[in-house]
Amino acid sequence: MSDDFEYSGPAIQWTLAGDDATQQEENLDKVEESLGFDHAQQLVADTVARQALTTVLDFTSKMVAQRAHVDGIWHKLPPMDRESGDQMLATLKQMAGLNVKERRQRQEGSFTALIRKIKYKVRLVSQGVKTGERVAIYLDWKRPIPETLDELGMRPSAFDQLTDVLRSPDLGMFLVTARPGEGFTTAWRGVMNACDRLVRDFYVIEDATNVEPEIINVKSITFDSEAGEDAMTPIPNLLLKEPDVLAFTDLPDGTMIDKVINLSCDHELPVFTRIPGKGAVDATLSMMVMKPDRKKFAKLLTGVACMRLVRVLCEKCRVGYKPHPSLLQKLGLPPGRIAQLYKPFIFKPGMLDEDENEIERCKNCCGLGYRGRTGLVEFLKIDDEFRQAMISKPKLETLSAIAAKNGHITLKQEGLVLVAKGTTSLEELQRVLKA
Numbered sequence: 001m002s003d004d005f006e007y008s009g010p011a012i013q014w015t016l017a018g019d020d021a022t023q024q025e026e027n028l029d030k031v032e033e034s035l036g037f038d039h040a041q042q043l044v045a046d047t048v049a050r051q052a053l054t055t056v057l058d059f060t061s062k063m064v065a066q067r068a069h070v071d072g073i074w075h076k077l078p079p080m081d082r083e084s085g086d087q088m089l090a091t092l093k094q095m096a097g098l099n100v101k102e103r104r105q106r107q108e109g110s111f112t113a114l115i116r117k118i119k120y121k122v123r124l125v126s127q128g129v130k131t132g133e134r135v136a137i138y139l140d141w142k143r144p145i146p147e148t149l150d151e152l153g154m155r156p157s158a159f160d161q162l163t164d165v166l167r168s169p170d171l172g173m174f175l176v177t178a179r180p181g182e183g184f185t186t187a188w189r190g191v192m193n194a195c196d197r198l199v200r201d202f203y204v205i206e207d208a209t210n211v212e213p214e215i216i217n218v219k220s221i222t223f224d225s226e227a228g229e230d231a232m233t234p235i236p237n238l239l240l241k242e243p244d245v246l247a248f249t250d251l252p253d254g255t256m257i258d259k260v261i262n263l264s265c266d267h268e269l270p271v272f273t274r275i276p277g278k279g280a281v282d283a284t285l286s287m288m289v290m291k292p293d294r295k296k297f298a299k300l301l302t303g304v305a306c307m308r309l310v311r312v313l314c315e316k317c318r319v320g321y322k323p324h325p326s327l328l329q330k331l332g333l334p335p336g337r338i339a340q341l342y343k344p345f346i347f348k349p350g351m352l353d354e355d356e357n358e359i360e361r362c363k364n365c366c367g368l369g370y371r372g373r374t375g376l377v378e379f380l381k382i383d384d385e386f387r388q389a390m391i392s393k394p395k396l397e398t399l400s401a402i403a404a405k406n407g408h409i410t411l412k413q414e415g416l417v418l419v420a421k422g423t424t425s426l427e428e429l430q431r432v433l434k435a
């Protein structure tokens with residue numbers, strides 16, 4: 001054996017590749033005796049602990065470089081020596097039913113790992129590249145998705161303000177925004193779930209080629225864009241059912257926005273829609289860029305909700321520090337009230353503490369400093385002054401200034417609340433808001 005590495009982690013129950021249960025068990029017997037088994041177990045356990053959806057191993061002549069994709073960010077991990085790495089890979093390939101000797105052709109296989117009662121599917125893809133061999137490890141499991149805005153991290157007082165608008169009989173048009181791939185669907189579901197779907201009949205009108213996961217008590221009506229239909233096609237039939245609220249997942253242009261506005265006004269129907277965007281004011285302007293009837297749009301719009309995701313500091317290893325009063329002042333945080341802020345502890349192998357003892361990697365976050373994400377939810381209530389500016393001066397600075405003057409709390413301010421509470425770090429908030 002190249003080293004005396006021993007697996008330390010939770011018990012894992014494996015279901016490896018093989019045609020039937022007997023073969024799978026024979027495979028497991030062989031794998032358990034292999035030289036790379038401890039490292040392979042550690043890799044799978046770490047991947048699960050990090051919740052890394054993708055981990056990439058690059059086998060070059062000198063070493064095995066590793067990186068993991070966690071909560072939207074690539075993390076460089078400490079490299080492995082080639083000998084241990086080769087042994088580990090041989091074991092992993094055997095677990096996934098791949099040819100151990102094949103290091104050039106693309107191969108793909110999978111196995112499952114049961115850890116703490118949760119079943120993880122691990123998919124392995126290996127392929128020869130110029131510098132050697134690249135192996136990608138994909139992790140797949142049934143993750144519980146937060147369904148409500150308070151589960152997503154919205155402040156209770158902001159949530160109350162939002163539900164007041166959502167449940168008002170004069171809802172008009174409500175807009176939801178987020179960045180695609182960063183909670184776009186989650187924000188939409190969160191807003192729908194904050195509505196009173198039990199007492200009103202909700203319908204979502206969506207393209208058959210792009211149907212969202214079902215929301216309880218929201219009926220889905222589809223149209224076929226490939227057959228030339230659009231969101232208005234199912235409306236005449238739908239109106240016969242006397243819906244209370246309509247939701248449109250995608251309004252592609254100003255003409256379609258105008259049709260929805262007219263529909264809403266003619267039938268006194270509240271409508272929801274969504275658009276990709278960086279913030280609530282920004283998304284309002286993005287709708288206006290599509291050139292709907294500006295006056296009608298401004299009159300009908302009552303609120304915009306925006307959600308972004310920020311990583312949550314690992315509670316086990318976050319590091320407190322005393323912020324300089326000038327920093328707090330710059331951030332607009334009350335200097336007397338905040339004794340300390342927190343930053344992540346980023347682990348590097350070989351780090352020593354004050355007594356020159358080697359620091360162990362945090363088990364809770366695998367040394368990444370963060371564990372999981374929470375939502376930053378911004379809610380913009382549209383008032384008459386804002387509406388007037390939408391018509392006469394639709395510029396980001398003007399609209400943002402009016403919103404601020406009338407008590408709107410921006411994403412940045414919402415984020416600073418989380419920074420002050422130690423939920424996230426200042427640098428994480430800055431990273432998210434810059435993107």
Ligand SMILES: [Zn+2]
Nearest residue numbers: 314317362365
């Ligand atoms: Zn930690």
